[in-house]
Amino acid sequence: MKKIQVITLFPEMFDGVLNSSMMWKAQNEGAVEFSLINLREFGIGPRKQVDDTPYGGGNGMLLKPEPLFAAVEAAKAVDPSAQVVLMTPRGQRWKQSLAQDWSENEHGLIFICGRYEGYDERIVSLVDQQVSVGDYVLTGGELPAMTVIDSIVRLLPGVLGGETSAAIESFSDGETLEFPQYTKPAEFRGMSVPDVLLSGHHGEIAKWRAEQSKKAE
Numbered sequence: 001m002k003k004i005q006v007i008t009l010f011p012e013m014f015d016g017v018l019n020s021s022m023m024w025k026a027q028n029e030g031a032v033e034f035s036l037i038n039l040r041e042f043g044i045g046p047r048k049q050v051d052d053t054p055y056g057g058g059n060g061m062l063l064k065p066e067p068l069f070a071a072v073e074a075a076k077a078v079d080p081s082a083q084v085v086l087m088t089p090r091g092q093r094w095k096q097s098l099a100q101d102w103s104e105n106e107h108g109l110i111f112i113c114g115r116y117e118g119y120d121e122r123i124v125s126l127v128d129q130q131v132s133v134g135d136y137v138l139t140g141g142e143l144p145a146m147t148v149i150d151s152i153v154r155l156l157p158g159v160l161g162g163e164t165s166a167a168i169e170s171f172s173d174g175e176t177l178e179f180p181q182y183t184k185p186a187e188f189r190g191m192s193v194p195d196v197l198l199s200g201h202h203g204e205i206a207k208w209r210a211e212q213s214k215k216a217e
């Protein structure tokens with residue numbers, strides 16, 4: 001069972017994603033266990049403060065170190081060997097081969113979702129990996145964390161319906177994309193399914209699919 005803990009100021013953002021479809025099925029089948037940790041609970045003082053102004057001046061507020069350290073320590077107490085992952089646009093670019101590795105290894109994961117204009121740099125000392133989902137900036141690490149979690153969990157043994165589906169699909173070999181597919185009806189609004197797919201010739205179909213498995217520009 002893969003244990004995934006997420007530290008966030010907005011745990012409710014995860015409800016729909018983790019409790020629907022494949023992520024819900026994965027939990028139900030005992031392949032994964034999610035737990036959401038509300039950073040606010042580790043905030044300081046009666047107002048549960050989690051952010052503050054930057055030293056040296058500048059706009060915006062930064063996540064303070066004390067609540068994040070306390071939250072990570074609480075998560076580590078539950079799962080001492082877990083890897084701590086910080087979602088940040090400065091991180092290593094996420095890719096399918098990493099999803100594969102992380103779904104296969106034993107250790108649990110603790111995701112830290114950054115928010116606001118940034119975080120106190122000292123939190124990096126807590127972190128094993130920094131991950132980005134692409135060269136663009138989102139308002140927080142929640143959507144990136146959901147993306148990374150989905151890509152890992154669907155590869156856990158028993159989660160994806162047909163065990164071979166993950167192996168033949170886009171990016172699994174690092175290069176080719178999934179070929180175009182069609183279902184019934186064979187003719188729809190003047191658009192036909194390619195003849196080769198209706199031919200029943202498995203060799204020809206495999207050749208056509210290989211030709212079609214190219215990257216979009």
Ligand code: ADE
Nearest residue numbers: 087088089132133138144
């Ligand atoms: N937080 C904000 N933008 C992000 C990105 N592109 N990847 C990961 N975390 C982020």
